[in-house]
Amino acid sequence: MGEEIPKIIIGRLPLYLRVLRRLKNEGEVYASSQELGEMLDISGAQIRKDLSHFGELGKRGTGYEIEFLIEKIRQILNINQVWNIAVVGIGDVGHALARYNGFVNRGFKVTAIFDSNEKKVGTEVQGLVIRDIKDLKEVIHKEDIKIAAVATPASAAQSVTDSLVENGIKAILNYAPIYLKVPDDVLVEYIDPAIHLQKLSYYLG
């Protein structure tokens, strides 16, 4: 109970949540570990073991009650609230993030967008005004933002990150294709499609 949950398990919870949501949408009420596993290419045993870290969440003979499990995972992941997100760098990627309407029911909402290009600052995307990167401090505090996405060119990503950290950001989703240096208490996740493509091309021989 009080033990540290392995990172790799935390990484699977969002996947479980995604498929549970889908089943709920289709009107299902219960799901077995086997069934979930087949929808995710993960063994039922692994799903059971993962979930068992958080208590006895299933019912023998029946499986897991979908609605209950969704609620439980949301609670574990701290997404039974909506986190305000800042996006920095409103080019193609930042634009797509700002306009994406799939975040809200997954626990996040883009509430502040920043760019350094004076031609962009002041214009609107999806009802949000692009703010000058110089206003980072003010906006982050006002909106109580703890998570930011970095979508600037690689050359600007580290300095933008430094500003974000300095202003209290504790977690970063980085789209720039570089490794970011941050203090130990700040977390970074990376998205780089070229990395995925390179993994794929390995197997295409």
Add this chain to the structure above:
Amino acid sequence: MGEEIPKIIIGRLPLYLRVLRRLKNEGEVYASSQELGEMLDISGAQIRKDLSHFGELGKRGTGYEIEFLIEKIRQILNINQVWNIAVVGIGDVGHALARYNGFVNRGFKVTAIFDSNEKKVGTEVQGLVIRDIKDLKEVIHKEDIKIAAVATPASAAQSVTDSLVENGIKAILNYAPIYLKVPDDVLVEYIDPAIHLQKLSYYLG
């Protein structure tokens, strides 16, 4: 030598490549495993062990010759060629992918873009004409495309995937937030920012 290389090692090679490229750009000629490790938060021992699967690539006392190692990894990952990529679903995400100029020197080039929306078909993005999804077969064969990115809404992703597979696509990069069912000889990688954000929010308590 003839053994199967673990997936997890293949997954790290693109990261090594990225940082090697950067060092080369900065004019460096040699890099030690220690140095690379510090730039990636990976232990030097691990990098050495990973690379040792592919032969004796370093020189004792000196480290790894950057240019040589880059070439070697490119060869291992099969990116000493440029792969043509198809993007299906030219909304915000597909648009960003089509316009991204960072792929080419990493082994990929978007050469075909598809949508089902008649208003979009025929218009241009980055010099490429958006093709009707119905022309998938023709274009994929003509351009000899083996890898595709799916950037349609989730509701269309599985059927689009089925068409892609039917037309000979062997690897898919999926942006839609669902798990795709594909035959065993087809590979899928997933990108879903909400999944990353949910991992982050877990640690923000």
Add this chain to the structure above:
DNA sequence: GTAAAATTGTGCAAATAGTCACAAGCAAAG
């Protein structure tokens, strides 16, 4: 009310991944 079927939770075993530490090899200095 009992037997059969289903499904969890979990101890244990197996497999996979990562670290340590050092012999071996190379380069530079003297």
Add this chain to the structure above:
DNA sequence: CTTTGCTTGTGACTATTTGCACAATTTTAC
């Protein structure tokens, strides 16, 4: 040409992760 310093490659060890198999529990069928 020997010594010193550095860094790889790797065997042995440790840690983590996954899979197996089954008792325990619940549901369903008759």
